[in-house]
Amino acid sequence: MTARTAAMVLWMTVLAPCAATAHTMGQSYSVWRLEGEELTGLFHLPTASLRMLADDLPGAGGDPEAEVARHVVAGLTPIGSCEATSAPRVRQLQRAGFLQIAMTWRCSEVAGIRIDAIFGPDPRHAHSARFMRGEAVGVEGLLSTDVRELHFDSERRSQWEVGWGYLAIGVEHIAFGFDHLAFLGVLLLVVRIRHRSSLLTLLWMMTGFTLGHSLSLTGAVLGWVGANGTVIEALIGFTIVLVGCEFFSGPRNLWWLVAAVVALVIAVTAWAQLTGMILVGLSLLTAGYLYLSRGTFRFGWHWLLTVAFGVIHGFGFAGSLLEIGVPEDRLVAALAGFNVGVEVGQFAVAGLAMTGAWVLARSGRMARHLPALAAWGSATCITLGTYWFVIRLSA
Secondary structure (H helix, E strand, C coil): CCHHHHHHHHHHHHHHHHCCCCCCCCEEEEEEEEECCEEEEEEEEEHHHHHHHHHHCCCCCCCHHHHHHHHHHHCEEEEEEEEECCCCEEEECCCCCEEEEEEEEEEEEEEEEEECHHHCCCCCCEEEEEEEECCEEEEEEEECCCCCEEECCCCCCCHHHHHHHHHHHHHHHHHHCHHHHHHHHHHHHHHHHHCCCCHHHHHHHHHHHHHHHHHHHHHHHCCCCCCCHHHHHHHHHHHHHHHHHHHHCCCCCHHHHHHHHHHHHHHHHHHCCCCHHHHHHHHHHHHHHHHHCCCCCCHHHHHHHHHHHHHHHHHHHHHHHHHHCCCHHHHHHHHHHHHHHHHHHHHHHHHHHHHHHHHHHHCHHHHCCHHHHHHHHHHHHHHHHHHHHHHHHCC
16 A cells, blocks of 8 residues: 555545535525415424524523524514414424424514524525415515515516526535535546546536436426435435546556445445345446446546436435425526526536646646645545445435
8 A cells, every 4th residue: 555545545534524514505495374364384494404503592402493493483573463373383394304383373464574593503594485375376585694574565576586596596506515516526637637638528528417417407396207315315425436436446446446335335235224226236336337437538438427427416406496495487487597507606616626727737846746636636525425425325
């Protein structure tokens, strides 16, 4: 074992417990219904935001769900003359990771709702609110740190306004979606540094990734296809591991790389008590992918595999978008805006990374260290991908 290899193993071991958490942006939603003088609200808060809020509350140690619920309700203010008619009802939804808070008011006059409590700990928090009169949808809005009120008599937003709003969410999702950033980063390292492919080839690979996640994102949001969210999130981590291992693959070390990843798959499959089909499928994918990429770049195969990986990541994007909520009467605008936002964020990150690599390559002293930096970067991505793969399947 070379000194560099030993140092990388040590680095990966130290980094694993400190791996960044993906999708840190809070995403919650609520539905408000007015029937006569009764206003009811169903507020859905994801576990990630629940933990952030609980950490900020000094008295949340004993029963964090109840304390957070009281905190959220205290930060909800009907705009008008309203009086609460019952205590908030809290329950954990069967859908993993969401806490539901139900509230009821009697209102002689109500013009809207103001939400304050959820934006303090996480300024990037996005909240989708929908108001209904009986069974008819009245107005839908996307609330944030800067926009905290939903007015029930507001005019419906135009297609352009909805599209721009969801475009910003798409950009933020890439900027703070660390798993997608890790995949994009290791793809850049493999294509440009490992295989020394042209910039045009890199753009084609990114186009394949875009095509893949656009197909699955659109299909999932429209309800045409579905996937298990837990498995998808774990597979996103696994795609990072595979592409990261390609950086180190070659004719001489191919089989120990395959053996290492298959051993990981076997261990996680046994730990998470998954079916044998998952074990066989991931093992075959590992062997096939690393065999096809052994030391050479095969554009056709690499492009198709990148499309397939894009499909997996697209289901992850769709899960986040569905958690935020999509206005039913502005579905196309919201979907298009989010998709474009993801692409803008993706190409912005790629542009910054390529600019940084170009600056290093132009620097006489640093140029010779670029391959080593790329190797360390790939090792870091492998560690993060492994962490996400294991922790998400065991959740």
